[in-house]
Amino acid sequence: MKNQPFYRRLGFAWHGIVSAWRTEMSMRQQSVAAVGVIITLLWLRPAPVWWALLLLNCGLVLAAELFNSALEHALDHLHPAPHPAIGLAKDCAAGAVLLLSVTGVALFACFLCETFLVQY
Numbered sequence: 269m270k271n272q273p274f275y276r277r278l279g280f281a282w283h284g285i286v287s288a289w290r291t292e293m294s295m296r297q298q299s300v301a302a303v304g305v306i307i308t309l310l311w312l313r314p315a316p317v318w319w320a321l322l323l324l325n326c327g328l329v330l331a332a333e334l335f336n337s338a339l340e341h342a343l344d345h346l347h348p349a350p351h352p353a354i355g356l357a358k359d360c361a362a363g364a365v366l367l368l369s370v371t372g373v374a375l376f377a378c379f380l381c382e383t384f385l386v387q388y
């Protein structure tokens with residue numbers, strides 16, 4: 269399955285995103301939050317640096333969520349029985365999503381402060 273044509277690899281990646289959307293509630297929640305950020309950017313039209321920072325953070329959260337989901341699928345398949353190492357690995361992956369979500373909220377708060385408190 270290595271070195272497939274580009275359109276097929278795109279299909280595999282799209283399949284992963286759609287599967288995560290269907291099976292993971294947190295993926296759907298993070299996607300809704302990202303859409304909210306995009307709507308806010310389109311509404312307030314801030315400086316390009318805010319677009320870059322906020323879109324980058326949204327992308328990082330969703331990518332971390334996909335990695336988290338990938339790890340869960342692989343671990344559950346390879347070792348279905350409970351084990352402390354499996355639990356710790358899943359907790360670390362969830363921690364990565366949490367950290368990026370916290371930076372996203374902090375960034376969004378800074379953006380709103382600059383827009384509504386500093387400018388007006």
Ligand SMILES: Nc1ncnc2c1ncn2[C@@H]1O[C@H](COP(=O)(O)OP(=O)(O)OP(=O)(O)O)[C@@H](O)[C@H]1O
Binds near residue numbers: 340
């Ligand atoms: N096989 C296991 N052995 C030990 N602990 C586990 C195991 N599977 C899950 N856990 C514990 O349960 C938690 C939740 O795991 P689960 O696979 O249900 O993820 P989830 O609730 O779908 O998380 P997310 O919302 O990030 O997708 C893990 O973070 C871990 O602490």
